Amino acid sequence: MTTGMNTEYLKTFREIARLGSFSEVAREMGISQPAVSFQVQKLEQELGIRLIDRSQKTITLTKAGERLLRFAEAMEGEREKLRGDLEQMREDISGDLLIGASTIPGEYLLPKMLAVFKQRHPAVKIQADISDSVTVINRVRDNTYEVGFCGIPPEGKDLAFFKIAGDEIIPIVAPGHPFANRDEVSPEELEGEALIFREATSGTQRSLESLLGRVGIDIKKWAPQLVLGSTRSVIAAVSAGAGIGFVSSLAIKGSGVKSARIKGLRLTRDFYCVYRQERVVSRLLEAFIDFIKTYEKSHL
Amino acid sequence: MTTGMNTEYLKTFREIARLGSFSEVAREMGISQPAVSFQVQKLEQELGIRLIDRSQKTITLTKAGERLLRFAEAMEGEREKLRGDLEQMREDISGDLLIGASTIPGEYLLPKMLAVFKQRHPAVKIQADISDSVTVINRVRDNTYEVGFCGIPPEGKDLAFFKIAGDEIIPIVAPGHPFANRDEVSPEELEGEALIFREATSGTQRSLESLLGRVGIDIKKWAPQLVLGSTRSVIAAVSAGAGIGFVSSLAIKGSGVKSARIKGLRLTRDFYCVYRQERVVSRLLEAFIDFIKTYEKSHL
DNA sequence: CTACCACATAAAACATTCTTATCTTGCATA
DNA sequence: TATGCAAGATAAGAATGTTTTATGTGGTAG
Secondary structure, three states, X not given: OOOOOEHHXXXXXXXXXXXXXXXXXXXXXXXXXXXXXHHHHHHHHHHOOOOEXXXXXXXXXXXXXXXHHHHHHHHHHHHHHHHHHHHHXXXXXXXXXXXXXXXXXXXXXXXXXXXXXXXXOOOEEEEEEEEOXXXXXXXXXXXXXXXXXXXXXXXXXXXXEEEEEEEEEEEEEOOOOOOOOOOEEOHHHHHOXXXXXXXXXXXXXXXXXXXXXXXXXXXXXXXXXXXXXXXXXXXHHHHOOOOEXXXXXXXXXXXXXXXXXXXXXXXXXXXXXXXXXXXXXXXXXXXXXXXXXHHHHHOX | XXXXXXXXXXXXXXXXXXXXXXXHHHHHHOOOHHHHHHHHHHHHHHHOOOOEEOOOOOOEEOHHHHHHHHHHHHHHHHHHHHHHHHHHHHHHOOEEEEEEEEHHHHHHHHHHHHHHHHHHOOOEXXXXXXXXXXXXXXXHHOOOOOEEEXXXXXXXXXXXXXXXXEXXXXXXXXXXXXXXXXXXEOHHHHHOOOEEEEOOOOHHHHHHHHHHHHOOOOHHHOOOOEEEOOHHHHHHHHHOOOOEEEEEHHHXXXXXXXXXXXXXXXXXXXXXXXXXXXXXXXXXXXXXXXXHHHHHHHXX
C-alpha cells in the first residue's frame, strides 16, 4: 500500500543534500537521473510536503527538506550502530570447524563461501580437507568432519543433507576446435574424437559414465586419448589442443575453453551439504549450516 | 541492488515481537502469512544474521533480534517526531483562500480535495464559490479568486492552467428504460426519445452541443421534453422516468440511473485548475496549487 | 497414531522501481 | 533575440520485488 520509506531513498536524499544536484547523485550512485527524481517524488508524496525546491537553476532544500535531512542522518547513525552491534554478535561465534569436501565443491564452491563466512565471523578457524564424496560422507558419519560437501546424497537417517548447487558435466574443446562454435554435438560424433577422461575412480568420471549409461551409451567402449588425474589437468590438456574433455561446468569459467552440449542430453548432478542429525549442535555449526543454506539466496 | 530496509518491514518485525506469531501478525496487518515470512527472511538476509528462532513451537527473538527490535523502536520514535514536525510546518501555512469553481468540479471534484487539503493544513480557511466556467476564469483574471476550476482552458498568457481531470458526458436513463441494458445506442435512436436538457447556457449543455456539432449532429433540432436548471434535477427527472438526460459521468455514481454510450462517439472534456501567472505567490497559494497538482498521483 | 496449527516453500499474479528516450525550461553565449 | 546546453520532468516499457494462492513439513496435543 504505502511504499514505505527505505534506507535507499534516504541515502539518495542525503546525497542530494550533499551534492546539490540530481544528475550528479545519479552518476555517483550508479542509477539514472529519472530514478533520483522518482525517489524524491516518492518521499514528497509519502510525507505530503515539498522537500526540495527545484524551480530555479540551483536546487535548495525546503524547511521540511532540512528536517528530513536531520532525520535521515539520525537514522543513518542508528543504522551504523546496529551494524556494529550485529558485527559484534557475529564475532561471538568462534571456534574451530573441520570440513570435508569432494573435489568440485571443494575447489569451485567452497572457497568463495568460506571467505564470506570468515569475513562475517572473523573469530572462526576453518580447515577444509579435500577428498572424494564417499570418504567425505564416512568421515562426517564418524564425526571426523563436522560438515561435508559431496556430489552424492548420503544414505541413512543419521545424516541430514540439503542440496547446495546443481552442476552439469559438459564436453569442452579448445577455441580453435571444429566443435568450438557449435551449440550441440551428437554422441556419435564424440566417439570418433580424441577424448580425454578422468581416472575411473573420479566422481566426475563416474557421474559421466552413469549418466550416459542411463541413455544406453557405454563410454567404456570409447577409447580415451588421455586419462588424467584432475579436472585442472583435463582443462589444461584441452587448452593445449589435445582433444575433448568432460568436466564440471563450474570448473571452466575463465579457463578459455569452449563448451558444447550433447544433443538431447543434460548430464546434470547435484552437490550436497551433509552433517550429522543431532539435537544439540554447537552455535558455530548451527551458524555455519544456516549460512550455507542461505548463501545462494543472499549472494545473487 | 540491496532491497533496503523499509518502515513496513520494521513494523512487521515489531508486530512479530509484540504478538509472538507470524500468522497473527499477518491477520492483524491484513497480509498473508507467507508475506510475513518473506519480510523476516529479507531482514535476516540483509543483516546477515538470524533474528527469530522458529525451530520450536513458540518463536523467540534471538539476541540479534532483540537488538533489531530496539533499533526498530528508536526508528519509529524518530519517525513519529518527524511526522509531528512536518505537521507543524504544514500548520504554518495559514490564511484565507478564495476559490471559484464551475458546477461539476465544484460539486464532484473539489469537496474531497478540499477536505484532504484542509486536514493537512488545518489553519487554512477556504471559501469556494460555484458559478460557471467563464465567470470563474474572469474572476481569476481580475484577482477576485486566487484559483479557479473550470471546464474550459483559459486563453491569454496571464493565466496558467493545468488539467485536473477528464470527464465524459453520457446519456442516462431510469433502470426500467429500454436502453437501460444496452451498451450503446445510435444517435438516430436518441432523436425519437423524450430528452431532458440543461438550459442552453450551462457548461454541460454547451459541451454537449459542441461535441455533437463536431460530428455533424445539430441537437437544436432535437426537441427536448424538459429543460432543467441543474445536473441534480436532470438526474432526479431521469430517475422518475421522465426520459433520457445527458450529464457528466462524475455526477451519476450512486444515483441509481443507468448510463449508456452513443455509438461511435465519446463526449469527452477536461477540467482545469487556473491561476494567475505570477512570480511571487503566497506560500498558501503555492502549497495549494502544489497539492492539487499532486493530488491525483497520491490518492489512488 | 492422527489431526491440527504454525511456519516454509513454489509458482504465478501483481506492484513497484528502474531505464531509455524524449520534452521543457532556464540560462549562457553569440 | 536566437541557439545551445545542462538539469530536471515525464512516459512507456523492462526489470525487480513483493504478495498471494496452493501446498509441504514438522512439532504438539489429543
